[in-house]
Amino acid sequence: MPFITTNPALARALAEREYNNPTPVQLAVLAPEASDRDLLVSAQTGSGKTVAYGLAMAETLLGTAEHFAPATAPQALVVAPTRELALQVQREFAWLYAATGARIVSCVGGMDARAEQRLLNQGAHIVVGTPGRLRDHLERGRLDLSALRVAVLDEADEMLDLGFREDLEFILDATPPERRSLLFSATMPRGITALAKRYQRDALRIEVASAEGGHADIEYRTMRIAPTELDHAVVNVLRYYDTPSAIVFCNTREAVRRLHAMLQERQFSAVALSGELSQNERNHALQALRDGRARVCVATDVAARGIDLPNLGLVIHADLPNDAESLQHRSGRTGRAGRKGVSVLLVPPFRRRRTEDLMRGVGITPTWSGPPTADDIRKLDHERMLVDPLLADDPSEEDAAAAQTLLAAHSAEHLAAALVRLYRAGLPAPEEVADPGEPRNVRDRGTQRDFGGPSGESGSTWFRLNIGRRNNADPRWLLPLICRRGNVTRKDIGAIRIFDEETAFEVGLAAADRFGKAVRKADGADVIIEPLPGGPSGERSERPARGKPLRGKPPHDKPHHEKPSYEKPFRDKNFRDKPAQAKSADGKPAFGKPAYSKPAHGKAAHGKPAFNKAREAMPSDHSAGERPPKRERPSTFEGKPKGKKPRPS
Incomplete structure (x- = not known):
């Protein structure tokens, strides 16, 4: 089906490029109901949006005319979030408007602003630029938008995410109110809807999606990797798929530098692309990928939007994206224009849940597997x-x-x-990698760590760690450290016993060899892990793997997680013993106070107890438990009769 366009010059340009089958978004913007109207378009990335709004602009700028009038003030403005996307739009317009005599000027950061000023002074029909540089030209009076007829925001949601809202509003406020506005983006968040209501008039909402969904041409793969084998997994994935070109995404510039150096060391023809590079360096990197001189591009998210590379069949997420939209736009660099592509997420065990949330956000059910092995x-x-x-x-x-x-x-x-x-x-050597395996079931957490006896002879091997109780060792941070250093998961670790100077832990036999090789590679580190033949000594003072530390030394005949119970003896400051309370015939406690036994004390002449004399004065025939008889005292004192004191007369 040929393109439906009223301009013969553009129709010839499309025919020369063999654009015989328009994409759904191109058909939508060229429909009769969309003619000369503001458009709010959302479509899958890689669906031909650049050519779509290029054709829509031509209806307003040229109509049926084949040539532009002499260039004066710009008639059309295209705003893109990144330099690479802006320069790509300029290249697309160069062949699309080649027969019309259009002068197209780019204004992007990182380029010579004075050279751009000279081009603007010579006149331009279409200006393509980034928000920051366009605002700079407007504030300095170098860019005149008084004659603007069409304004296009490409990847508008990305510009809002990058913090360009104020710049966009400044640019749109400088345009004539009667101009036509076209907003193109892969997603439509709330901020874009608010921007459209403010700057568009009766906009036609166009939402184009593939009949099979937005990811019909992209195969998503999620691969389990050990945390310390990320570089090896990237190498094996590149070798396994062996596509003409691929992109490896990282979250930071430092990660880009490290991974780029690693790939070059392993004989990959790789280039780097990040925000710290100059515009010329970034242009050379992209041109090397287009020419085939480079096969792999290691990039940050600066390359996730609008970059169209030929024969790009593989996208690797070395670092997980921040959200589902970033995942969608990263993966959208492949599977473009009907070509098939693969998007691979490398997921360490502690990032599995986040990965499932990201995949759920884009409507994809992940297919889990291990990384490609060297034998594969x-x-x-x-x-x-x-x-x-x-x-x-x-x-x-x-x-x-x-x-x-x-x-x-x-x-x-x-x-x-x-x-x-x-x-x-001529091929990079594959790396030996391990599959961490599926995470253990929550119901089996208590049983999968039971590897065997205390010495590990029936299913486990013991290792020691040079960190103990005196170093504030705690299983909450020891367990992730052990898993990270040994390329294992939590299900492979058994008991953890913390002593004063070291920590002993057991590793299942299925992962013991892999664990031993991994910790031997980390020689020279501050934390030393080495085998512990025979297991931990039973005479060492230990504390449980979880919970508060015990005070004292627990008995060895009880499990280490049980706290010993202590009986507190009864002590009374008044009585030496306290017999059991008397009970009645029916077994219930009898009312009244218990009968305490209190020995009788004699007193010396000075009034203090005379214990020995009191014992000697006790009769030998008194029954047990009975109080001895009281000693008789004189009823009167010498010379004074007993009784009331006589009242004075």
């Missing part, structure tokens, strides 16, 4: 070698003559082995 890659290399054009194509006469000379000097097996070595020498 070698098998694929063998299959690719058999279908390589060097072997499949017929040799020339010169090649055949050279082959006869080699066969005369060497055997066919020797030459075949040499061919295999030459083929493999």
Whole structure:
């Protein structure tokens, strides 16, 4: 189906580029009901939005005319979030408007502002730029928007996310109110809707989606990796898919530098793309990918919007994106214009839940697997070698003559082995990686850590860590440290016993070899992990793996997680013993106070107790439990009769 456009010059340009089948978004903006109206368009990234609004602008700027009038003030303005996207729009417009005589000027950060000023003074029909540089030209009086007829915001939601709302409002306020506004974006958050209500008039809402969904051409893969094997996993994924070009996304510039250096060291033709590079460096990097001189681009999210690279078949998320929209736009660099692509997320065990939330946000059910192994890659290399054009194509006469000379000097097996070595020498070597495995079920948490007896002879191996109770060791941060250093998961770790100077822990036999190799690679670190033959000593003072530390030394015949109970003896400051309370015949406590036994004390002449004399004065025949008889005292004192004191007369 040919393009439905009223401009013959643009129709010829599309035919030369073999644009015979318009995309759904291009058909929507060229529909009769969208003619000369403000448009609010959301469509899948990579669906041809640039050509779509280029054709929509032509209806307003040219109509049926084939040529522009001499350039004076700009008639159209396109605002893009990044420099790369703005320059890409300029390249697309260059061939689309080539036969119309249009002067297209770019104004982006990182380029010479004085050169842009000279181009603007010479006149321009279309200006393409980033918000910051366009506002700078407006404030300095270099850009005149009084004659503007069309304003386009490309990837408007990304510009709001990057903090360009104030710049966009400043630019749109400087445009004539009767101009036509076109807003194109892959997503439509609330901020874009508010911006459209303020600056658009009776806008036509166009939402285009594929019949199979927005990700029909992209295959999403989520791969479990060990936290310390990220670089090796990236290498193996690149080797496994072997696409003409690929992008590896990182969240920080430092991660881009490190991963880029690693890939170059392993014989990958890689370039870096981040915000710290100059515009010329970024242009050279993208041009190397387009020319085929580079195969891999390591980039931050600056390359996640609007970058269209030919034959880009693979996107690797070395760092997880911040939200579902970033995941969608990162992955949208592949699977463009009907081509198939693969988007791979490398997920350590502690990022699994976040990954599932991200995939749920874009409406994708993840397919979990381990990273490609070295054996898988070698098998694929063998299959690719058999279908390589060097072997499949017929040799020339010169090649055949050279082959006869080699066969005369060497055997066919020797030459075949040499061919295999030459083929493999040009490929980066695959890495040995491990699959952390599926996370354990919550119901099985209590049973999967029971590896065996205390010495580990029936299913586990013990290791020691040079951190103990005196270093404030706690299982809450020891367990993640052990998993990270040993490339294992929580289900592979058994009991953790913390002593004064060290910590002993057990690792299941299924992961013991992998754990031992991983900790040996980390020699020289402050935290030392080494095998502990025979397990921890039973005489050491330990505390439980979880909970508060115990005071004192728990008994060894009880599990270490049980707190020993202590009986507090009864002490009374008044009585030496306290017999059990008397009970009645029916077994219930009898009322009244218990009968306490209190020995009788004699007193000396000075009034203090005389214990020995009191015991000697006790009769020998009194029954047990009875109080001894009281000593008789004189009823009267000497010379004074007993009774009331006589009243004085």
